Amino acid sequence: MNSNETKDEELAIVRLKYKKGDLIIKEGDYGVSIYKIIEGLVSIFTEADNAVIPLATIGQGAVLGETIFLNDKNMMERRSSSARALEDTLVEVWHPRLLRMEYEQMPPVIRYLADQTLTHIGRMNKLVVKLTDQKIKQREHQREVDPWAAKRRYYRKRVNLPFLCTPLYSSSKSTMKGLIKDISLGGAGLEIRPILSPVFPYRLGEEFLISTTLPNDRNLEFSCRLVSIKEGKSRDTRILGVSFIELSEHSAKNLGFFLMP
Amino acid sequence: MTIEKYLYPYITQEEEYEKGDTIIKEGSKGDWVYIILEGLVKIKKMTLKGQITIAPLTEGEIFGEATLWQAGQGATRNVSIVAETKTRVGLLDTALLLKEYESISPRLKSLISSLIQRLTITTQKAVRLATE
Numbered sequence: 457m458n459s460n461e462t463k464d465e466e467l468a469i470v471r472l473k474y475k476k477g478d479l480i481i482k483e484g485d486y487g488v489s490i491y492k493i494i495e496g497l498v499s500i501f502t503e504a505d506n507a508v509i510p511l512a513t514i515g516q517g518a519v520l521g522e523t524i525f526l527n528d529k530n531m532m533e534r535r536s537s538s539a540r541a542l543e544d545t546l547v548e549v550w551h552p553r554l555l556r557m558e559y560e561q562m563p564p565v566i567r568y569l570a571d572q573t574l575t576h577i578g579r580m581n582k583l584v585v586k587l588t589d590q591k592i593k594q595r596e597h598q599r600e601v602d603p604w605a606a607k608r609r610y611y612r613k614r615v616n617l618p619f620l621c622t623p624l625y626s627s628s629k630s631t632m633k634g635l636i637k638d639i640s641l642g643g644a645g646l647e648i649r650p651i652l653s654p655v656f657p658y659r660l661g662e663e664f665l666i667s668t669t670l671p672n673d674r675n676l677e678f679s680c681r682l683v684s685i686k687e688g689k690s691r692d693t694r695i696l697g698v699s700f701i702e703l704s705e706h707s708a709k710n711l712g713f714f715l716m717p
Numbered sequence: 718m719t720i721e722k723y724l725y726p727y728i729t730q731e732e733e734y735e736k737g738d739t740i741i742k743e744g745s746k747g748d749w750v751y752i753i754l755e756g757l758v759k760i761k762k763m764t765l766k767g768q769i770t771i772a773p774l775t776e777g778e779i780f781g782e783a784t785l786w787q788a789g790q791g792a793t794r795n796v797s798i799v800a801e802t803k804t805r806v807g808l809l810d811t812a813l814l815l816k817e818y819e820s821i822s823p824r825l826k827s828l829i830s831s832l833i834q835r836l837t838i839t840t841q842k843a844v845r846l847a848t849e
Contacts, residue, residue, distance in 0.1 A: 490828070492827060492831075500835075510842075511839055511842070512835055512838040512839055512842065513838070514831075514834070514835065514838070517827065517830075517831070518831045518834060518835070519827060519828050519831035519832075522828050522831065522832065550824065554824075555822075555824060555825065558821065558822040558824065558825055559825065561821075562821050562825060563817040563820065563821070564721070564723045565723060565724060565727055565809075565814065565817055566814070566817050566818055566821060566829075568721060568723075568724065568779070569750075569779060569782050569785075569814075569829075570828075570829050570832060572778060572779045572782065573782065573829070573832045573833060573836055574832060575778075576772070576836055577832065577835055577836050577839055579772055580771075580772070580836065580839035580840055580842075580843055581839060583771070583772070583843045584839060584842050584843050584846060587843060587846035587847055588846060591846060591849070641765075708765065709765065712765030712766065713765075716766065
């Protein structure tokens with residue numbers, strides 16, 4: 457047995473299990489360990505002005521708490537963000553001393569690249585915090601001005617677009633026609649006129665494929681889920697709320713340009 | 718910021734760009750890693766609302782490193798880099814960098830690849846917030 461192995465044994469790699477919801481790292485705490493996710497899902501977040509700001513969601517193979525290790529000058533540093541298990545999570549705990557020798561042997565140029573990436577992550581985290589903060593303030597302002605609009609995540613535009621709609625999984629494969637009355641990047645409001653059946657044949661949660669042409673002559677195709685059914689102005693019409701499940705890159709682009717104020 | 722001495726042997730070539738020139742185009746293929754020797758650049762990303770600026774980079778800073786670790790796999794650039802002033806950049810020797818990278822321990826490798834992944838996730842998040 458050589459000395460390296462002895463060292464590894466002294467600082468044996470430990471595996472720890474965290475339950476869904478457990479805090480793995482707490483922002484502001486002093487910590488030395490680095491964790492590699494073996495199984496599970498973890499949210500990295502920070503707190504500013506009493507608001508939780510998610511920075512990233514990471515899974516199997518990703519490493520947590522690495523900033524401490526890469527900070528060469530001080531191995532004992534406060535954690536710059538928190539980490540919480542979003543699912544039951546298994547991690548491998550690395551003691552930094554275990555990595556110390558490997559780190560010292562690392563070519564300086566690679567260390568430089570890693571430090572640069574770390575600096576860029578730090579900058580992006582700050583940007584995310586700043587933008588989230590702006591969003592929160594914007595929403596608060598909107599809520600004061602227009603309580604209804606603030607509930608919506610996306611800007612919604614009123615339209616009158618004929619569409620064709622095919623249910624994705626229903627046994628009935630008949631096509632429905634109607635008008636898209638409003639649309640945003642998240643979903644749409646549809647008006648349909650059931651032709652014969654007095655009972656609306658679809659239930660909440662059902663999925664549809666819808667195609668239409670935007671006023672700027674661009675095609676739009678999306679899959680969506682039925683989230684609300686209301687009676688329209690006349691008794692045989694229904695107003696359906698759908699949220700997008702999938703929007704092709706092409707369609708998202710067309711819709712994005714159309715929705716630009 | 719001065720350029721660390723140990724970086725010079727890795728610079729194989731220098732290039733000069735005028736203000737407004739695109740140094741890296743988002744979506745293009747390439748695995749060169751650059752270091753800014755002089756000048757200022759901006760990281761930009763295409764969104765539904767057009768191209769937005771994510772962050773500035775200045776002397777001594779590296780860009781293009783995200784595709785290095787996937788060199789030879791035809792990785793595409795996920796941001797554009799545009800010269801903000803007259804800029805001089807050094808191109809780092811990719812083969813030499815990869816050789817150095819291969820020499821490090823598997824643990825450090827997973828740490829570095831995790832960092833790259835984290836940067837990508839956080840950038841996407843910032844872009845989403847900026848354009849929502």
